[in-house]
Amino acid sequence: DTEVTQTPKHLVMGMTNKKSLKCEQHMGHRAMYWYKQKAKKPPELMFVYSYEKLSINESVPSRFSPECPNSSLLNLHLHALQPEDSALYLCASSQQTGRRGGNTIYFGEGSWLTVV
């Protein structure tokens, strides 16, 4: 099983709503990532979790709140978003071994978020 599963595939939310994006992997990976991707742009790193602890926050606004409840799950809680936050949100995972640079990163298909 080499899949990263993201739900929902599409989400429309108002600026006052609270919603969550979910990501799941069963490959035993201990590094998990959130990326944001705008149209015709490369993915931008948001957060990295390593062994269920937040290790990188790329100065992401606090209206985005990540959570890693266990080694297989990664959530992104959304609150008071702006229309410019509309984008594709990608989850990814990889092994955490000593030779991290050689490890493959597996991406999910993403969650398309529209903020109205």
Place this chain on the structure above:
Amino acid sequence: DAKTTQPNSMESNEEEPVHLPCNHSTISGTDYIHWYRQLPSQGPEYVIHGLTSNVNNRMASLAIAEDRKSSTLILHRATLRDAAVYYCILRELKTSYDKVIFGPGTSLSVIP
């Protein structure tokens, strides 16, 4: 972080080989060279990676220059399904964190 530069776009005829270049002149001795591609409306997918030697897999080949300052992803026979954005990424061999940064990539068009 070491940076990569790639052409914005390239075009290829179907069933012909494609050579996608990547420059990484500030690469360190412990950086791996990774290639990912992103098909329309999908998440990125792994293509190939290498450290010093050329690499082959079922999808592609990776040719790494002797000084490691550049590399080339080779698709041996382009198909319409290979039309995608191709990203060349450097990843440190050992790091206490995994900061994987994408550059702009090369948008490959395949002409039937």
